[in-house]
Amino acid sequence: MNIIVLAGGNSTEREVSIASGQGVCKALRERNHKAVLLDPYFGASQKEENLFPTEYDVDKAADAMREMSSKLEETMKTRKGFFGPNVLEICKEADIVFLALHGANGEDGKVQSVLDLMGIKYTGSGPLSSGMAMDKGITKMVFEAKGVPTPKGITLEKGKCSSQFADYGMGFPVIVKPCCGGSSVGVCIANNQTEYQAALLEAFSYENEVVVEQFITGREFSVAVVDGKAYPVIEIAPLQGFYDYKNKYQAGSCVETCPADLSSALTKEMQKYAEMGYKALNLQAYARLDFLMDDEGNMYCLEANTLPGMTPTSLIPQEAKAIGMDYPQLCEKLIEVSLKKYQ
Structure with a gap:
């Protein structure tokens, strides 16, 4: 397949997004897809004749994105629109767009709305469910209404x-x-x-x-839901503090255990709530739901991530590995379940 991997953007999670995109693009190329990276914010100065080359240096493309990060703040002061030059024109040429964006203008449904209007296929949930899941206040209201336990x-x-x-x-x-x-x-x-x-x-x-x-004192967990079905539970144990930005992205700051050390009953209960949360927000294709569990075994679903981190060591790849699916296979699987939206 010819695949555009959208990564970068202009959110506070730009660097994490580039890392996700880099990993996904490499993995898809390992599976013989013609995948290329594209930054939706800075775009491409020109539309290449051969958009999907057989030979392609993913690391070089990712490094070029990182170099543009130094221009982000200045560009945002003068730019009114989000999409950079030639982005949508290039995306229209792909069989599907893999969304490796995180945070605002990527995970909140805005990019999804434009792609829908342009008739461009993409991975993950649609605009409405992406927007609801991005807003933690709305997510909390939906969870409360649908019986998903939340603080x-x-x-x-x-x-x-x-x-x-x-x-x-x-x-x-x-x-x-x-x-x-x-x-x-x-x-x-x-x-x-x-x-x-x-x-x-x-x-x-x-x-x-x-x-x-x-604030719930207890153990931290995450559960991926792919095509409506929960994957193995992963436990995240920060060595210091809670699962904040530093602990999420600094190597060695957390101990991650998958499958989590939980009884079969507690595992099934958390997976059930993950699937309920996924369904309550009307999510599609895949998502990751985050949980806390207190000392009495009470579970609390905190939020749903519609475009969770996708570096090879991110949480969903670890959960997939626990069921015998390697990282390139997972990337392909997420495309496969996303294409169901268009059948």
């Missing part, structure tokens, strides 16, 4: 909320996070009023809406 919490709007935590009838500690952020950027734990006010300032520096929810 007690509220959504606050900048300039329209009280800075006094006592006004909301919750107890410390709480976790404060931007509604639509990813990779735990801007996420803080607050143990008292002073920390709460500082956490609000931090979260509101990223977005105008934040979620404040009860």
Whole structure:
């Protein structure tokens, strides 16, 4: 197949996205697909005659993307639109676009909307479910309505909320996070009023809406759901603190165990809730749902990631490996289940 791997973009997760795209592109080429990288934000200065060459240096293309990152801030000051030159024209030539984007303008349904309007096939969920899953406040409301256990919490709007935590009838500690952020950027734990006010300032520096929810002390897990079916549970145990940006992307900062050391009953229960959350948000193709479990065995679904990290050592590839599927096979599988949307 001729495949465009969209990676980079202009979100706070640009560098992670490039790493995902680099891994996916290499893996698909190992499976004899003609996959090429494309940055949707910076685009291509010209549309090559041979868009899908047999010989292609993935690492060189990824490094060129990383070099453009230094121009991102300046470009965003002057650019009005998202898509760079020739992006959509190139995507139209592909059999499918593999979305290796993360965060805003990629995982939130906006790119998906444009691709739908252009009749371009792509991996993952559609615009509406992507947008709902990206918004942690909406996700929480949907989970509560559909019986998916989730921590007690509220959504606050900048300039329209009280800075006094006592006004909301919750107890410390709480976790404060931007509604639509990813990779735990801007996420803080607050143990008292002073920390709460500082956490609000931090979260509101990223977005105008934040979620404040009860902080659950316990073990952290993640479950991939592919084509509606849960994969093995993976446990993430940070050596220090919680699963924040540093622990997600700094090698050696977490111990990841797959399958997780859980009883068969607890494993099945968490997989059931993952599938319920996937269905509640009307997700398609694949997603990853994150969980906490307290000392009493109570489970809480925190959020759904519609375009989760896809480096070879990311969580979903580890779960796939536990059922005998290697990384290139997984990348192919995600394309296969995504194409079902178009049948």
